[in-house]
Amino acid sequence: MISCGKRLGNSELLMTILSLGCVIAVWELSVKILRLPSWFLPAPSAILREMQNSAGYLWSHTFVTLQEILVGFIVALAVGIFLGIIIAFSPVLEKTLYKLLVATQSIPKVAIAPLLVLWLGFGLTTKVTMVFLMCFFSIMVGMVSGLQSTHRELLELADVLGASWMQSFFKIRFPAALPYLFNGLKVSASMAVIGAVISEFVNADRGLGYSLLISTSQMNGPLAFSIMTILAAIGIGLFSIVARLEKVICPWAK
Amino acid sequence: MTALLSLKEVEKDYRFTSNESMTALQGINLEVQGREFIAIVGPSGCGKTTLLKLVSGLIKPSKGSITIEGMELQKSHRQLFGMVFQQPALLPWRKVLDNVLLPCEIRKQDLGKARVQAMELLELVGLKDFVNRKPHELSYGMQQRVSICRALISDPKILLMDEPFASLDAITRFDLAQLINDIWNMKHITVLFVTHNIQEAIFLGDRIVVMTPRPGKIRSIIDVPLTRPRTKEHLYQHDFSLCAKTVHQLLGANAL
Ligand SMILES: Nc1ncnc2c1ncn2[C@@H]1O[C@H](COP(=O)(O)OP(=O)(O)OP(=O)(O)O)[C@@H](O)[C@H]1O
Ligand SMILES: [Mg+2]
Numbered sequence: 331m332i333s334c335g336k337r338l339g340n341s342e343l344l345m346t347i348l349s350l351g352c353v354i355a356v357w358e359l360s361v362k363i364l365r366l367p368s369w370f371l372p373a374p375s376a377i378l379r380e381m382q383n384s385a386g387y388l389w390s391h392t393f394v395t396l397q398e399i400l401v402g403f404i405v406a407l408a409v410g411i412f413l414g415i416i417i418a419f420s421p422v423l424e425k426t427l428y429k430l431l432v433a434t435q436s437i438p439k440v441a442i443a444p445l446l447v448l449w450l451g452f453g454l455t456t457k458v459t460m461v462f463l464m465c466f467f468s469i470m471v472g473m474v475s476g477l478q479s480t481h482r483e484l485l486e487l488a489d490v491l492g493a494s495w496m497q498s499f500f501k502i503r504f505p506a507a508l509p510y511l512f513n514g515l516k517v518s519a520s521m522a523v524i525g526a527v528i529s530e531f532v533n534a535d536r537g538l539g540y541s542l543l544i545s546t547s548q549m550n551g552p553l554a555f556s557i558m559t560i561l562a563a564i565g566i567g568l569f570s571i572v573a574r575l576e577k578v579i580c581p582w583a584k
Numbered sequence: 585m586t587a588l589l590s591l592k593e594v595e596k597d598y599r600f601t602s603n604e605s606m607t608a609l610q611g612i613n614l615e616v617q618g619r620e621f622i623a624i625v626g627p628s629g630c631g632k633t634t635l636l637k638l639v640s641g642l643i644k645p646s647k648g649s650i651t652i653e654g655m656e657l658q659k660s661h662r663q664l665f666g667m668v669f670q671q672p673a674l675l676p677w678r679k680v681l682d683n684v685l686l687p688c689e690i691r692k693q694d695l696g697k698a699r700v701q702a703m704e705l706l707e708l709v710g711l712k713d714f715v716n717r718k719p720h721e722l723s724y725g726m727q728q729r730v731s732i733c734r735a736l737i738s739d740p741k742i743l744l745m746d747e748p749f750a751s752l753d754a755i756t757r758f759d760l761a762q763l764i765n766d767i768w769n770m771k772h773i774t775v776l777f778v779t780h781n782i783q784e785a786i787f788l789g790d791r792i793v794v795m796t797p798r799p800g801k802i803r804s805i806i807d808v809p810l811t812r813p814r815t816k817e818h819l820y821q822h823d824f825s826l827c828a829k830t831v832h833q834l835l836g837a838n839a840l
Contacts, residue, residue, distance in 0.1 A: 427789050483673035490640050491690045492662050501690065582720050584677035 369549040377559065387541075392560055395538040397562065398454065398526045402461025406518060408468040409512070414473020430476070431467065439463055439525070443532040457529040457537070464525030465518035467513035472514020476507025509583035512576040519568040523561055586654040587615040588774055589639065589742065594648035596634055607799035608634045612648070614793065614802065618741075621771045625831065626795030626803075632778040634800070636744045639776060640665050663691065666735030666773075668745040672727035673733075674719040680706065681715040684733045694739060700802035705733040708770075709763060725756040729763070736767070743775045750780065761787055762816075769813050782831050786824060787814055794834040804834050 354374050360366075368376055381388065402434040417428045443460060450456040480503050485526065488498040530539025538557050545553040599605045599738040599811045609631040616622055624632050641657055650657040652664065674683045674736060683704055688698035706715055709729040711722075719727050728748060735743060745764075749757045761784050768775060769787075779785050785792050792806045809823045818824055 353767055481671070481673050483669040483671055484675070486642055486669075487639075487667055487673065488690070489642055490662055490665055491687050492659065493690045497690050501686070502675065505675070580677065582718065 351422070363493070367551075372551040376552045381556045384553060388556060388560060391536060391538050391541045391557075393565075394536045395526050395530065395561075396564065398457040398529075398537065399461055399522045399568070401454075402458040402525065403465055403488050403518070403522045405458065405566070406462045406465035406469055407515070407520075409462070410469030410514070410518075411473050413466075414470045414511075415477065417470070418474045418477035424474075431470070435467055435557045440528055444529050446529065447533045452533055452535075456577065457526055457534070460529035461522050461525040464521040468514040468517040468521070470514070472511045472517075473507060476510025477503055479510070480506050505580075506543050508580045509576070512572065512580065515572045516576075518568060520565050522568060523565040527561065550572070572575040587620040588620075589616040589689065590614070590651045590654075591639075592649050592651075594638060594645045594650060596631070596638060596643070597646040604774065609638070610799040610801050612800075612802060614805075616774060616776070618774055621768055621775045621788055621790045622777065622793060623789030623791070624776065624778045624793045624795065625780065625782060625785050626793075626800065627734060627797045627835065628780075630797040631800030632795065634776060635745055636776060638747050639742075640667065640744055644716045663738070664741040666737075666740030666743045668728075668731055668735045668743070668748040669735060670747045670750050672724070672731040674720070674727055674730055676719050679718055680711065680717050680722070680730050683730055684737055686734060687737055691738065698737060702733065702737055705736055706730075708767070709733055725752055725760065728752065728760065732760075732763070732767075736771070739771075739773075743773050743777075745775065745777045746782065747778050749784065757781075757784070764788060765814055782828050782835075783819070785831070786810070786827050787818065792827075792831060794831060806830060806834075 358373050417423045446456045484502050527539035530537040534540040542557045591612050596609040597605045597607050652661050684702040749760050789808050790817045794803045796803045810818050
């Protein structure tokens with residue numbers, strides 16, 4: 331059974347690699363055959379060359395953006411879990427704060443980005459806040475719904491056993507909510523990158539979003555595509571870390 | 585002699601948020617002696633689960649009184665109860681042994697001693713080789729066996745079982761019924777056993793409480809005319825079929 335699962339996993343990975351390879355090959359060939367200018371669509375080989383040539387430049391900007399993403403993500407994690415817990419256990423907060431937060435989610439966050447600059451200035455705080463805003467909501471929702479969907483039987487059991495609030499929280503409710511929390515984390519992992527890029531678009535003098543704007547204004551196709559590749563890699567990397575953690579921490583979740 | 589468990593004129597009203605209320609149980613009188621096996625049957629929604637919740641102290645009666653050995657039911661009585669639900673309701677992140685130990689952890693009992701007892705119980709239900717497995721690696725029937733062990737750890741006086749076999753196939757179901765029968769023979773605990781299965785009720789019970797729906801009342805309490813210990817042979821006795829017929833008739837149109 332285990333070997334069957336492994337074989338399936340391997341063949342799935344092989345399929346992914348193969349299809350990705352095909353896309354890249356077709357891309358490379360069509361750029362060559364159609365003689366597309368590099369500002370319009372650079373060939374994968376040109377992108378790779380650019381990444382090697384501008385490695386230092388790219389790394390310094392990657393470092394800035396990565397920092398914004400990680401700090402924002404971790405703050406969102408802490409705040410999301412905290413708010414999720416107090417909302418899940420307080421019917422009053424659920425009717426007031428939770429409803430309010432849900433309502434504010436319909437405001438497009440791109441629209442807040444210029445306001446954040448106004449309120450928080452040009453520095454790191456603004457970008458971290460944007461990443462935070464993009465991430466915390468789905469983390470909080472995951473936490474709330476996880477804590478509220480504990481099996482009724484388990485709660486009754488805890489009650490009959492005379493479990494204290496702390497005991498039923500740490501031994502039953504919180505661990506049972508973890509798969510839901512991880513769902514929220516996976517959603518927010520990809521949102522984090524978007525948040526950082528948006529806020530750098532609005533106002534920045536460094537970071538991948540900023541250098542993306544510069545490179546396109548200079549019609550430097552290979553550089554722009556290098557940056558997008560890195561952004562995608564960050565998103566995929568963050569998601570994979572969360573997914574791996576989920577496998578380790580709650581292997582029972584489907 | 586005072587009964588182990590006694591319900592007098594117990595009524596339970598549920599209040600809904602719209603301020604309406606509904607009487608789930610009415611005029612329940614029941615005396616259960618120590619080491620008795622009480623099977624409870626009745627149509628869906630007649631308040632069987634409510635009755636068990638009242639007895640365990642999870643909810644309070646709206647009227648009437650519930651006493652344990654003559655004393656008003658209170659929080660300190662909770663350690664007398666073991667509970668088994670329709671779903672195994674195990675903690676998926678804990679291995680089988682640790683699931684069985686959960687009650688002892690919560691009650692802060694001596695875990696060394698409890699572990700020995702847990703191993704004995706798991707051996708009794710045939711899961712000796714699975715103590716270190718996680719619940720999702722077990723079949724549904726095996727998971728329910730684990731939850732029976734969890735209910736039996738720290739020797740409860742009264743075992744409350746709410747349709748524990750309802751989600752099992754017929755063969756597993758009878759296996760587990762025999763297991764409960766063996767456990768009852770060995771431990772001589774008192775059992776309140778809710779079921780929709782009349783055969784099961786007769787096979788296991790000393791008395792069968794037949795209920796009527798809305799508001800839930802006790803229609804009749806039947807003495808099962810079978811000798812102990814119960815074996816498969818009892819299933820083919822004339823008394824068994826007669827008893828089944830009586831229960832069917834009492835359930836009337838609501839019989840399954
Ligand atoms: N928490 C609750 N709030 C309001 N009404 C409830 C609640 N729990 C049960 N009821 C009502 O009380 C009645 C009895 O419910 P109960 O669950 O005790 O029935 P039951 O005999 O166990 O049914 P089943 O065989 O389907 O499990 C039902 O009509 C149900 O709607
Ligand atoms: Mg029920």
